[in-house]
Amino acid sequence: MLYINGKWKVAQSKERMSVYNPANLEIIGEVAFGGANDVKEAIQAASAAYKSWKKTSADEKSRYLNKISSLLKSMEEELAVTITKEMGKPLKESLGEVKLAIAYIDWYAEEAKRIYGETIPASSPDKRILVLQEPIGITGAITPWNFPAAMVTRKLAPALAAGCPVILKPASTTPLTAIKIFEAIDEAGLPKGVANLVIGSSSEIAQTLLDSKEVRKLTFTGSTEIGKKLMSEASRTVKKVSMELGGHAPFIVFSDADLEKAAEAAVASKFRNAGQTCVCTNRIYVHQEVADEFTNKFVEKVKRLKIGNGMEKDTDIGPLINEDSLAKVIEHVEDAEQKGGLIVCGGKKVENYDKGVFYEPTVIQNANESMKIAAEETFGPVVPIFTFKTEEEAIERANHPDYGLASYCFTSDLNRAFRVMESLEYGIIGINDSMPTTAQAPFGGVKESGVGREGGKYGIKEYLEEKFVSLNIG
Ligand code: NAP
Numbered sequence: 001m002l003y004i005n006g007k008w009k010v011a012q013s014k015e016r017m018s019v020y021n022p023a024n025l026e027i028i029g030e031v032a033f034g035g036a037n038d039v040k041e042a043i044q045a046a047s048a049a050y051k052s053w054k055k056t057s058a059d060e061k062s063r064y065l066n067k068i069s070s071l072l073k074s075m076e077e078e079l080a081v082t083i084t085k086e087m088g089k090p091l092k093e094s095l096g097e098v099k100l101a102i103a104y105i106d107w108y109a110e111e112a113k114r115i116y117g118e119t120i121p122a123s124s125p126d127k128r129i130l131v132l133q134e135p136i137g138i139t140g141a142i143t144p145w146n147f148p149a150a151m152v153t154r155k156l157a158p159a160l161a162a163g164c165p166v167i168l169k170p171a172s173t174t175p176l177t178a179i180k181i182f183e184a185i186d187e188a189g190l191p192k193g194v195a196n197l198v199i200g201s202s203s204e205i206a207q208t209l210l211d212s213k214e215v216r217k218l219t220f221t222g223s224t225e226i227g228k229k230l231m232s233e234a235s236r237t238v239k240k241v242s243m244e245l246g247g248h249a250p251f252i253v254f255s256d257a258d259l260e261k262a263a264e265a266a267v268a269s270k271f272r273n274a275g276q277t278c279v280c281t282n283r284i285y286v287h288q289e290v291a292d293e294f295t296n297k298f299v300e301k302v303k304r305l306k307i308g309n310g311m312e313k314d315t316d317i318g319p320l321i322n323e324d325s326l327a328k329v330i331e332h333v334e335d336a337e338q339k340g341g342l343i344v345c346g347g348k349k350v351e352n353y354d355k356g357v358f359y360e361p362t363v364i365q366n367a368n369e370s371m372k373i374a375a376e377e378t379f380g381p382v383v384p385i386f387t388f389k390t391e392e393e394a395i396e397r398a399n400h401p402d403y404g405l406a407s408y409c410f411t412s413d414l415n416r417a418f419r420v421m422e423s424l425e426y427g428i429i430g431i432n433d434s435m436p437t438t439a440q441a442p443f444g445g446v447k448e449s450g451v452g453r454e455g456g457k458y459g460i461k462e463y464l465e466e467k468f469v470s471l472n473i474g
Helices: 036-053 058-073 076-087 091-114 150-162 175-187 202-211 224-237 259-275 288-303 323-338 391-398 414-423 456-461
Strands: 002-004 007-009 016-020 027-032 118-120 127-135 138-142 166-169 195-197 215-221 240-244 249-253 281-287 342-345 362-365 382-388 406-410 428-431 464-472
Touching (some): 002 036, 002 175, 027 076, 027 175, 036 138, 036 202, 058 076, 058 150, 058 175, 076 091, 076 175, 091 150, 091 456, 138 150, 138 202, 150 166, 150 215, 150 456, 166 202, 175 195, 202 224, 249 259, 259 406, 281 391, 323 382, 391 414
Parallel strands (some): 138 166, 138 215, 215 240, 281 382, 362 382, 406 428
Antiparallel strands (some): 002 195, 118 127, 127 464, 342 362
């Protein structure tokens, strides 16, 4: 169902689509498949709702968000199961995602109360300069399949806290989690039209949002390719955009690092969500002096990872989302082998395991920069290991010409940690930490990894605009 103007609806076209479990290709749901007319209806509803939502007090907005949060807390298990069933990640990871998704709502329930304006000393005694913070307006939000809950709340919560009505389009592969989040929104009694859900044709929905002059903001999480298209289209109506796009994270291990901790952290960073996150390690650089020792520790842990349906208790690695993802993984592995890479574990599709596509966790030694995997986002459970001799060389090779989302560095030398942190061209840097994402910190990338930040006090600014008022009291 779609959720427009406070009501559950079928699509105007009456079209529907099936939702599949990628682990076994079973149909797990049927949803309405909306299009341009549904978005137009949602824009109309949001426009009417905006008149009062923008004037709603911070306390009241906060109360609605707290109510949504407590309803979602009572649905944690149900949400986690839905995530695992519609996109495949292990249930323990889904539970972690649900907690993160709720943490964003909790954070912005408080941040709604901290939208401060400013007064600036004027140049004349007769003048007063005021800076007001106002909601930017109706917001279109487009989210990906790999975090069906957290990417939704990371946009919805700050937008609502800022006073902006939202029209959300979740990924077509994972609409069921979004529907559950909207069930909580409905039960919380959010005024009609403030939050709307339109599932359906991505190009039609995006185009209608982009064509509308009433929609003043587009926030997108997904591939760099689609992000660039949307940015260029958004220029026609000079919409403000936030773009959370692809990444290609390097993971640098210096000879002074705690190799056991580094190996453990690299496994978590590389293989969670079967390697399908924008901040997953895509390249490991190890100092040549410790390369063998680190690789042995790392590979030993990788070999222990259990592949399976995410609903099975001990599963560490679930399925890839679809055959296209599998094709990319295979292409990267074959290309690396042809260019001198040595596969030290994995390297194959898992045969005879249910109907989904599963790929073995794979480690490639002797990696070099001519390989596709050294430059392109793999989005799968494969990692190449490169070696380096000096700190300068590691930094130079870790910086990517196009991507700049997350990067990781393992060292026990504080001076080095500072030097590396300041030289890496990435929006997020984990020093001896491969899981930096948290609700209170600014998440986002530089270069072609994106524009804008989500999370913390930074995330709400994306939905606000400064209004300058000059007051002559003379
Ligand atoms: P995607 O193909 O770009 O899809 C993302 C969203 O865009 C989906 O809702 C999709 O809808 C929609 N979309 C697809 N084609 C569109 C079009 N022509 N116009 C408007 N919308 C369109 O990306 P994905 O495969 O879902 O996600 C993986 C990518 O997201 C990776 O590159 C990953 O690094 C990135 N990502 C980035 C972050 C971050 O915070 N930086 C977080 C997570 C993921 P349909 O599903 O209906 O096609």
